[in-house]
Amino acid sequence: MAGSGAGDARISVLYSAEALSARVHELAREIVARMGPRPLIVPILKGSFVFAADLMRALHDAGAAPDMDFLSLSSYGAGRTSRGEVTILRDTEVPIEGRDVLIIDDILESGRTLAFARDLMAARHARTILTCVLLDKPGKLATQLKADFVGFECPDVFVVGYGMDAAHAFRQLPFVGFVEE
Structure with a gap:
């Protein structure tokens, strides 16, 4: 267990900073x-x-020199449950047509967000589209999507840390964990 810096909440570590690296x-x-x-x-x-x-x-250490742009999508809002619809909050700025695109997401759960992003890149005529998720949470998919690259299989808990949040808290944690109930 690790302190969270957010009141009395206790976080159990699922994947340490060393395992993530x-x-x-x-x-x-x-x-x-x-x-x-x-x-x-x-x-x-x-x-x-x-x-x-x-x-x-x-990727740099592995000899690559990738380009990067960002896409901000929302299906959760401030809650812990997907609303079932995906909204674009910030769109990419670089041309996608003819590019080899790797979409990165934190977690594959329902698959709606990742499927939406993949379909968006396809509509913009990317040459290839692959997906990479840090965590794959099997059993919750609402789409027929399978990530091309997966960091870890995730148990059915609400995860936080390493950029992921619970109502905007816990993103700063250097590991992936879950809030103990």
Whole structure:
């Protein structure tokens, strides 16, 4: 258990900072082997920003020189349950047509957000579209989506830390954990 810095909440660690770093570097090598050195990385904000930053540096270490743009989508709002519809809060700015795009997300749960982003990149005529998620939470998919690259399989708990939040708290934690009830 670790203190959270948010009142009396206690966080149990699922994936330590060391385990995250090791897996991110493995993912970078897998991505470069499959996509080459110049993919366009499109993280879905806000939850994936820490993962995406670490992955970008790991891609550099693996010999890649990717470009990056951002997409901010929302399906949760301030709650813990998906509303079932995805809204664009911030769109990409770079041309997508003809690019090899890697969409980065923090967690694959319902699949709606990642499917929306993938369909958006396809509508913009990306040459290839692959997906990378830090966490895959099986059993909750509302789509037929399977991520191309997965960091870890996640138990059915609400996770926080490493950029992910609960009502805007806990993003700063250097590990992935869950709030104890």
